[in-house]
Amino acid sequence: MRQLSASREASPPRGSIRARSPRRLLAAAGARVASGFGAPRLSVLFFHRVLRQPDPLRPDEPDAEQFARIADWLATYFRPVSLSEGLERLDNGTLPSGAVCVTFDDGYEDNLSVAAPICRARDIPLTLFVASGYLDGGIMWNDLVIESIRHLTPGVLDLGDLGYGRHQVEDDATRLAAIGSLLGQWKYLPMQRRSELAETLAARSGHSVASPMLARNQVSQLANDGIEIGGHTVSHPILAQMDAATARQEIADNKDALEGLTGRPLKFFAYPNGLPQKDFNEEHESLVKRLGYQAALSTESGVSSTQTNRYCLPRFTPWDRSEHRFVLRTLLNTRHAR
Numbered sequence: 001m002r003q004l005s006a007s008r009e010a011s012p013p014r015g016s017i018r019a020r021s022p023r024r025l026l027a028a029a030g031a032r033v034a035s036g037f038g039a040p041r042l043s044v045l046f047f048h049r050v051l052r053q054p055d056p057l058r059p060d061e062p063d064a065e066q067f068a069r070i071a072d073w074l075a076t077y078f079r080p081v082s083l084s085e086g087l088e089r090l091d092n093g094t095l096p097s098g099a100v101c102v103t104f105d106d107g108y109e110d111n112l113s114v115a116a117p118i119c120r121a122r123d124i125p126l127t128l129f130v131a132s133g134y135l136d137g138g139i140m141w142n143d144l145v146i147e148s149i150r151h152l153t154p155g156v157l158d159l160g161d162l163g164y165g166r167h168q169v170e171d172d173a174t175r176l177a178a179i180g181s182l183l184g185q186w187k188y189l190p191m192q193r194r195s196e197l198a199e200t201l202a203a204r205s206g207h208s209v210a211s212p213m214l215a216r217n218q219v220s221q222l223a224n225d226g227i228e229i230g231g232h233t234v235s236h237p238i239l240a241q242m243d244a245a246t247a248r249q250e251i252a253d254n255k256d257a258l259e260g261l262t263g264r265p266l267k268f269f270a271y272p273n274g275l276p277q278k279d280f281n282e283e284h285e286s287l288v289k290r291l292g293y294q295a296a297l298s299t300e301s302g303v304s305s306t307q308t309n310r311y312c313l314p315r316f317t318p319w320d321r322s323e324h325r326f327v328l329r330t331l332l333n334t335r336h337a338r
Contacts, residue, residue: 040095041303041334042086043078046103046270046315049212050115056172057150057179060319068118070326074100075122077327082125083228083268087295090306100330103127103297103315105232105270107134107214112222128222129232129270129297132257134213140236141198144209145182148198149175151207162197187273191237216261223262230268231255231293238273239280247284252291267294274299276312285311302336314338 050067051058062070074080078100081089089095102119104111107130119126134140139147149157149169157167157178164185167178182201186194202209214222223229233239233250234257242250255266269288273279276298288296288311295310302314314336318329 039305039337040090040093041099041305041337042090042095043100043303043330043334044083044086044103044297044313044315045074045100045317045330046105046297046299047115047317048105049108050110050118052110052114057146057176059176064114064118066321067115069323071118071122071124073323073326074102074124078330080122080124083127083230083295085125087304087310090304101125101127103129103230103270105129106131106140106236107219107232108212109214109218110212112214112218116222116225116227125226125228127228127230127268129230129268130214130219130254130258131232131234131236131272132254133234134211134236135216135219136213137211137215138213139209139211140213141186141194142183143212144198144202145186146179147209148202148205148207149179149182151205157204159201162200164197188238188241190241191235219258219261220263223264228268229258229262229266230270231258231266232270233272236272239271239284240278244283244287248287248291251284251288255291255293265292269293269296270315271296271298274315276300285309300338301333302338303334305337308338312338 047062049058049061051061051063054063055061078098079096081096081099081101083101083103086095086099086101089099102124104115104126107128111128116126131140152169154170157169159165159167164182167181168174169178186197189197219229231251231254234254235250237250239247239250251269259266271280271284274297285296295313297313297315300312300314301316303316304313308314316330316333318326318333320326320329
């Protein structure tokens, strides 16, 4: 048999797997995996912030350059749709393969000034879930903790008198460790106690913390620009820790406030923190439905199918920073229909 030349061995036939680029292979895999092999599945990603510059004390938040890459990958390998369109087409059987929605929680100003222009340039629709009590100059307790520790004089943070020990704050690494420790210990405390601790820490830092949140007029601007606004309670409580009447007021007052700003009914709600049976339960799902929402979203990973409870829709964020890992993790997530 005649031997193939080295040049022919190095040039596989057109259409063979070896001839395809990694990007084409990923796209082909995405079309097959994200389709669920015939079962429509909707991926919903969630973020909180897009920072203007990298921040060593917020390593999980993408900066503008990183988020632009993520948006490029979503536009290349997936089919970005609005949450309204995605759920409607999931129900009527016309959902495209690889459909993905992008959502943001809490209501940070950089959603408007940084994230929105990046997504608009790539035709990626957005849904923002806004905690209305922090608009116009508010600050969430976790941000107060982070910014207070950022501005502490290098040395030791002594919280022994509060029952939370001593923490080194010499550099970014030790500050980040202190932040992680305190956020973890304080997250599930009663809201009032959590706020008191964060404010005590801020006072000890001696630094005034600027609000990173949207203003009310900016929420109106976002809605007028075609960005969907959703509910997220007034003060971002853990609903499972509240009595039914207080939980209802948090959800209802938030809905009323945001509808007043946008001039249109809110269709979607996102549970604060968002873990089913830990941060909210079936009682809150029923409450959200009775208040007129069409669907509600959790932070449980997975994708939505036609069988998914519309008041406990999963969301997911692949944190990988490389293109292939990001895309593959997003694709693998489609295996988990809730």
